[in-house]
Amino acid sequence: MNEPLYVTIMKRMFFIPLMLLATLMVAMACGKDETLPDEQEQSTSGGEDGNESEEGGDVDGTNGRYVILYCSRTGNTAQMAQTIQSALDCDMIEVVPAIPYDEDYNAMLDRAQSEIADIAQGDFPAVTTEMENFDEYDIIFIGYPIWYGHMATPMQSFLHNHAELLAGKRIALFASSGSSGISASEREAASLVPEASFEESLLLTSSSLGSVETRIPSWLEGLGANREEGGGDDTPVSGNSIRLTLENGTAFTATLADNSSAEALKNLLAEGGLTIEMSDYGNMEKVGPIGQSLPRNDEHITTSAGDLILYQGSNLVIYYAPNTYTFTRLGRIDNVEEDELRTALGEGNVTVTLSLNNNE
Numbered sequence: 001m002n003e004p005l006y007v008t009i010m011k012r013m014f015f016i017p018l019m020l021l022a023t024l025m026v027a028m029a030c031g032k033d034e035t036l037p038d039e040q041e042q043s044t045s046g047g048e049d050g051n052e053s054e055e056g057g058d059v060d061g062t063n064g065r066y067v068i069l070y071c072s073r074t075g076n077t078a079q080m081a082q083t084i085q086s087a088l089d090c091d092m093i094e095v096v097p098a099i100p101y102d103e104d105y106n107a108m109l110d111r112a113q114s115e116i117a118d119i120a121q122g123d124f125p126a127v128t129t130e131m132e133n134f135d136e137y138d139i140i141f142i143g144y145p146i147w148y149g150h151m152a153t154p155m156q157s158f159l160h161n162h163a164e165l166l167a168g169k170r171i172a173l174f175a176s177s178g179s180s181g182i183s184a185s186e187r188e189a190a191s192l193v194p195e196a197s198f199e200e201s202l203l204l205t206s207s208s209l210g211s212v213e214t215r216i217p218s219w220l221e222g223l224g225a226n227r228e229e230g231g232g233d234d235t236p237v238s239g240n241s242i243r244l245t246l247e248n249g250t251a252f253t254a255t256l257a258d259n260s261s262a263e264a265l266k267n268l269l270a271e272g273g274l275t276i277e278m279s280d281y282g283n284m285e286k287v288g289p290i291g292q293s294l295p296r297n298d299e300h301i302t303t304s305a306g307d308l309i310l311y312q313g314s315n316l317v318i319y320y321a322p323n324t325y326t327f328t329r330l331g332r333i334d335n336v337e338e339d340e341l342r343t344a345l346g347e348g349n350v351t352v353t354l355s356l357n358n359n360e
């Protein structure tokens with residue numbers, strides 16, 4: 001990217017009308033576009049027709065805990081997807097528009113703008129990629145380029161089409177851009193799939209894409225995602241499994257989070273079982289006092305059914321429906337659906353005993 005030009009354009013952006021600004025943003029954002037329009041852009045996987053699905057394509061991995069869905073026109077997001085795929089050895093699926101984008105760069109830009117306008121009216125462009133079931137996956141990685149500040153339209157369509165199936169799932173967004181931020185597209189994702197739980201996102205711009213090999217692993221580490229096949233929905237991470245037994249005898253296993261709060265809870269349980277009287281709150285959670293304070297690792301979280309949360313340092317919360325708040329993740333009940341958990345916990349108060357799951 002030619003930095004002086006970029007800076008100049010950035011300055012101009014504050015003084016030009018909105019339509020012109022959008023056009024300039026593309027010129028600015030596609031740093032590579034300034035000198036390498038369209039098919040000449042460098043890409044590890046990009047094809048020559050501006051739609052690199054043949055090479056970017058789908059990959060079957062052996063680690064069934066994760067799946068990567070991505071769209072990419074010139075290969076930058078595909079490069080991020082492939083780096084994640086190599087790190088996790090998981091499935092990777094390209095989201096493909098039903099009608100390929102035009103090879104002519106300006107025509108492509110026009111179409112992208114008109115698709116964004118259509119989406120604002122509730123009309124989503126068709127994509128050919130469909131999935132029937134996300135249940136087996138612990139985290140769903142969703143990758144896309146930023147187009148005019150938005151999530152690229154094929155991925156918006158995919159999320160729109162699969163919103164119900166993605167409800168309650170953990171989603172990690174990743175995106176590439178010339179220089180724009182990811183937050184507007186994060187809001188779009190949250191609005192398209194309101195009942196999903198969103199992890200920390202990753203954006204690489206044209207100036208940071210070169211560090212993809214270091215940025216992706218540290219991001220994955222922060223998410224707790226790794227190549228180990230255990231520790232997902234079926235097999236809790238070794239030594240991090242606990243058991244929750246309800247007063248009616250129903251038992252669940254749960255996998256503790258990787259933080260000092262969960263570690264403190266585990267140490268507490270190692271001293272003996274912990275029984276907590278929990279009450280219902282807000283038709284979304286059971287909450288009760290642990291009896292002592294645990295270290296807090298508060299973060300902004302949107303919960304989904306099965307999340308175990310530390311509230312204000314000394315209360316355990318079991319979520320059976322979504323809520324967004326700043327609190328600490330303690331872990332997650334394994335393989336539980338909202339209806340199943342809601343029914344098991346019942347409507348009012350419930351007594352829950354926590355213990356280490358020594359069977360695992």
Ligand SMILES: Cc1cc2nc3c(=O)[nH]c(=O)nc-3n(C[C@H](O)[C@H](O)[C@H](O)COP(=O)(O)O)c2cc1C
Nearest residue numbers: 029072073074075076077145148149177178179180
């Ligand atoms: C239609 C279109 C709109 C774009 N809008 C922006 C933008 O608003 N901000 C930005 O930083 N980059 C923008 N870009 C640049 C892309 O986000 C960037 O080049 C990205 O890395 C492309 O990813 P891909 O190679 O996976 O397609 C735009 C590119 C296109 C094609």
